[in-house]
Structures are given as C-alpha cells and as structure tokens.
Amino acid sequence: MAAKRWDILQRAYPNQAQVWFGAIDACLQAKDVETAEKIHQLASERFPNNPNTLLHGARIRLAQGEIQLAAELFETARKQHPKILEIWLQSSDCALRKGLYDEAEVFNAKARELVPSHPKPHKQYAEIAMQQQDWHTALKRWAAFRKLFPENPAGYILAAESAEKSGDLKLARKLKLAREYGEELLTDSEEVNIYSFHNRRHRHATLTGLMELIWTKAIFNLRSETQRNYLSYLWWVIEPLLHMIIYFLVFGFLLQRGGEGFITFLLTGLIPWMWFSKAVSNSSNSIITGQGLMLQIAIPSIVFPLVSLVQASLKQIPVFLVLFAFVWLQGYPPGLHWLTLVPVILLQTLLIVMFGCILAALVPFVRDISHIVSTGLTFVMFMSGIFYSYESIPEKWQELFLLNPMAFIIKCYREIFIEGIYPDFSTMGIWAVISIIGCALTLISYKKLRYIFPRVVLS
Structure with a gap:
C-alpha cells in the first residue's frame, strides 16, 4: 500500500527527489527489495549527485545481503558527502554487520563530532557496546546519553535491557522507574532511592512503607511538572x-x-x-x-x-x-x-x-x-x-x-x-x-x- 502511494506521488512530483527516495524507503520497509531497486535505478538517472542515491543504493545492497558492495558504496558516499550525518550512521551500521566493531566506532565518532546535539549518534554509540555484549560500557554510555537527552525514552528502556543482560535486575527496575519519575531515582541517595520500596515486598504490608512510596512518587512528579514550566x-x-x-x-x-x-x-x-x-x-x-x-x-x-x-x-x-x-x-x-x-x-x-x-x-x-x-x-x-x-x-x-x-x-x-x-x-x-x-x-x-x-x- 505504501509503495502504491509513493508511485502516485512520483507521478505527481517527478522532480522531487524526496518523493523517489521516500518510495525506496517504503519498499525496503515492506521488504520489497526488487521494487526498491527498480525505483533506485530510475532515481539514479534523475538525481545522480544526490547523496541519497549512494545512501539508498547501499541500503538496497545490505537488504540483498551484499555487505561488501554496500560498504564500498558507503565509502564513496563518505568521500563525496562528508557532511551528511546519515551516511556516517549507516556506515557504522554496515561495519557492525561485518563484525568490524572498531571501524563502526570510528564512523560513529565522526557522526557525534559532526552533529553533537543530535540523539541518533549517541544512541548508536551505546548500541554498539550492546552489540558487543559489553554491558558495563553500554550502561556508561547510556548514562551519558541520559545527561544529554533526559527526555529520550531510549536512555531508560535500552539501558534497562543492558542492566538485565548484565544481571543487575535492581538497576534495571530503577531505570524503568526513572523513565516515569525522573533520573533522580538513579542516584545513590536514600532520599530518592525509590527502588527500596519495590524491592522489599514486606514494606507494602505496612502503612509506613506505603506512605513513603506515595510521598516519594508525588514529590518526583511535582519536580518533573515544575521543570517543564518557566x-x-x-x-x-x-x-x-x-x-x-x-x-x-x-x-x-x-x-x-x-x-x-x-x-x-x-x-x-x-x-x-x-x-x-x-x-x-x-x-x-x-x-x-x-x-x-x-x-x-x-x-x-x-x-x-x-x-x-x-x-x-x-x-x-x-x-x-x-x-x-x-x-x-x-x-x-x-x-x-x-x-x-x-x-x-x-x-x-x-x-x-x-x-x-x-x-x-x-x-x-x-x-x-x-x-x-x-x-x-x-x-x-x-x-x-x-x-x-x-x-x-x-x-x-x-x-x-x-x-x-x-x-x-x-x-x-x-x-x-x-x-x-x-x-x-x-x-x-x-x-x-x-x-x-x-x-x-x-x-x-x-x-x-x-x-x-x-x-x-x-x-
């Protein structure tokens, strides 16, 4: 359905590059690689100097399992368009597909240097450590990610996954709670260590434990609410x-x-x-x-x-x-x-x-x-x-x-x-x-x- 809609748009806007490359994206998402390649051939003739021509060509090669050809296209794209963030990010993904973790980190470092305020490079940086199953490093990188982008849920969800993989279930639960009530929950202070209320089930049976839990959550909600207003x-x-x-x-x-x-x-x-x-x-x-x-x-x-x-x-x-x-x-x-x-x-x-x-x-x-x-x-x-x-x-x-x-x-x-x-x-x-x-x-x-x-x- 998406590919059909993009076909209509191509006919309506034949000179709009984003329409053609959007159609390729739609086909790749639908795993219709054959149609994506046909559209890409036509787009290459119309927009030979567009960076997406190389970028999407490499993506099609990856979808076809031709990783080495994709890597060569990414290399050409990096040389011709070194200021495009997505090229460096996908070059890093391609290196990961080849199992070249050091190379992936080099490409990712360039992406972070290129646009330091964008969350994608920093997210990928932590995910590289996760792919290597280096959970300790991943957790450090996710912590840095949360400092830069405290509202981004990935810093809590994927960090919780890393904590679970590392066997630290306590930290995983705290991270899930922190997504709801703020990163203060991740500090070591007893004042904000809300996990203790969940970790000790017998505390729920007491009125004191329940009141402490309610009070702590209410305070965090109020802090979060006031921080959003000038x-x-x-x-x-x-x-x-x-x-x-x-x-x-x-x-x-x-x-x-x-x-x-x-x-x-x-x-x-x-x-x-x-x-x-x-x-x-x-x-x-x-x-x-x-x-x-x-x-x-x-x-x-x-x-x-x-x-x-x-x-x-x-x-x-x-x-x-x-x-x-x-x-x-x-x-x-x-x-x-x-x-x-x-x-x-x-x-x-x-x-x-x-x-x-x-x-x-x-x-x-x-x-x-x-x-x-x-x-x-x-x-x-x-x-x-x-x-x-x-x-x-x-x-x-x-x-x-x-x-x-x-x-x-x-x-x-x-x-x-x-x-x-x-x-x-x-x-x-x-x-x-x-x-x-x-x-x-x-x-x-x-x-x-x-x-x-x-x-x-x-x-």
Whole structure:
C-alpha cells in the first residue's frame, strides 16, 4: 500500500527527489527489495549527485545481503558527502554487520563530532557496546546519553535491557522507574532511592512503607511538572488567582452579584473547591495512566490515585497560605476559631481520598466515566454555593442543599473566616464517619482487585 502511494506521488512530483527516495524507503520497509531497486535505478538517472542515491543504493545492497558492495558504496558516499550525518550512521551500521566493531566506532565518532546535539549518534554509540555484549560500557554510555537527552525514552528502556543482560535486575527496575519519575531515582541517595520500596515486598504490608512510596512518587512528579514550566512553582498560585479573577469578573462585575466583601466570599469557596476538583479529577484516570509502571513492577493499585491526591494537596498549601493572608488583610483577623480549620481540612482530605479512589477504581472498568467526570464536577461546583450563599435559596431546600458534602465544607470555611464562629461539629462528625467507612471499604476493594486491575487496564 505504501509503495502504491509513493508511485502516485512520483507521478505527481517527478522532480522531487524526496518523493523517489521516500518510495525506496517504503519498499525496503515492506521488504520489497526488487521494487526498491527498480525505483533506485530510475532515481539514479534523475538525481545522480544526490547523496541519497549512494545512501539508498547501499541500503538496497545490505537488504540483498551484499555487505561488501554496500560498504564500498558507503565509502564513496563518505568521500563525496562528508557532511551528511546519515551516511556516517549507516556506515557504522554496515561495519557492525561485518563484525568490524572498531571501524563502526570510528564512523560513529565522526557522526557525534559532526552533529553533537543530535540523539541518533549517541544512541548508536551505546548500541554498539550492546552489540558487543559489553554491558558495563553500554550502561556508561547510556548514562551519558541520559545527561544529554533526559527526555529520550531510549536512555531508560535500552539501558534497562543492558542492566538485565548484565544481571543487575535492581538497576534495571530503577531505570524503568526513572523513565516515569525522573533520573533522580538513579542516584545513590536514600532520599530518592525509590527502588527500596519495590524491592522489599514486606514494606507494602505496612502503612509506613506505603506512605513513603506515595510521598516519594508525588514529590518526583511535582519536580518533573515544575521543570517543564518557566514559572515553575509560581503556577501553583497563579493558576487559582486567574480562576478567581475570571469568576469575579463574571459574577461580581458583569452580573453585579455579591456586593462588598464578595472577593473574600468568593475565595473562601473557590480555593477549597479547586483543591477538591483537581484532586478528584486527576486521580480518576490515575490507574489508566499508571498502567505501564503497574505492569512492570508489583505495586498496589491504590498507590496511583493516592499519588495524584497528594500532588494536588501539596500544590494547594501555598494557595491556602495566600488565602489566610488575604482574609486577614481584608479585616477578618485570626482567632481561636481559626484552629477549627484543622478538622475542616482533615475532613475535606478524607472526602477527597474517598471520592478520588472510588472514581479511580471505577474508570478502568467503565472507561466512559472518565468523560463525564469534568461535567459532574462542574455540576457539583454550581451546587456547592461557591458563588452564592446557601441562605439565598428557599429555606425548605437548605437542609437538602447541605447534604452535598462540598456545600457543607464551604459553609464551614466561611463560618470560620468571615463570620468568626465555630463550624457545626456534629455534622462534621457524621461526615467524618461516612468518609472513614468509605475509605476503609475502598481500601478493601482495592486489595480484592489487585490482580484484576493489570488485566483490565490492558483490555
């Protein structure tokens, strides 16, 4: 099929060299060497001085098993076109086919010298050591490759293969993990030696070991996330502020809602809601996105949603600090009643864990749920009283309205921050009991499904 498409392109663009040589590539990939040779003969007549004429001619000879003829063509190509990277790379591959490892290294060295910033020569350099089964040298070269190209998966996948071949299964697993969580995992520091959590299975049976694993993975994910942004950690505060500005412009300015003190009212509802929304939303697909790691290493499935929840919670810490400062500056000074923020935040944490883990467990079985999570959260947002007080709705509906746990949580925050009173501890206790039972049942479900999740995520 590919060869037919290239034939159409040749007729449409008869003077475009890349079309002809692309057709040769397509034929070689389809192992149709005969057609590739016919196209090459025609291309040689049209483009005799094109470096691809020699390059593809040599590739065809290699496909036909004529290694010596291919080597001669590569030699001619190197003399006529010494600045073409691909010629040196394929010359090195040809030398490897002949078993001439020293010659292959010479050609590869020229390729690395020619374009030092391109990953291909450095990748080939490490692969040469692998072909010689010199695993120690290969691992050194892959380490150098990762320093130059930390985002390239080959530096982890093929390095892990080299480690396995050398018998160092511990390093192989660390390399696979490093692909997910960053090269810091490959250091000798105990602070980042995440392999210890996987290597000692009995640690999984303890709450302490599980918490350390979740904390370490969450920290690495956050580092990786912040390194991709110019403003780094500042986005943790900038993003919620942008949301606040948008909602204030819509509800406070355009719709003329709220009046005096509306910004404080809005923030005391919006910031707790954003914590809940982001944590639950991110955790819902966590098992699906973590399937690669789950299939490589025996790791409890509940780790994935909990890592997402910890990440979202850590990002909220500076945002809450900004909220505390803002409320104080707006004339609502802290007092003893602010101490009740601790149980309110703990209760919200339990609710987040319960809902986040439940959704994460359901999504692998019913993938459609992931498409309605954002819509469902939007509905809950407008039913939680973020932009209006629950007292503004008819009194007969207020009790029903506050059955929404987030509506009740936001009410508690506003009672503490704005009204300066203590929240409803009895209702908080009821929700705490419900959340603890829900979390316990969810944990039991995860244990029973621990061997089913890996099969389901592949379906």
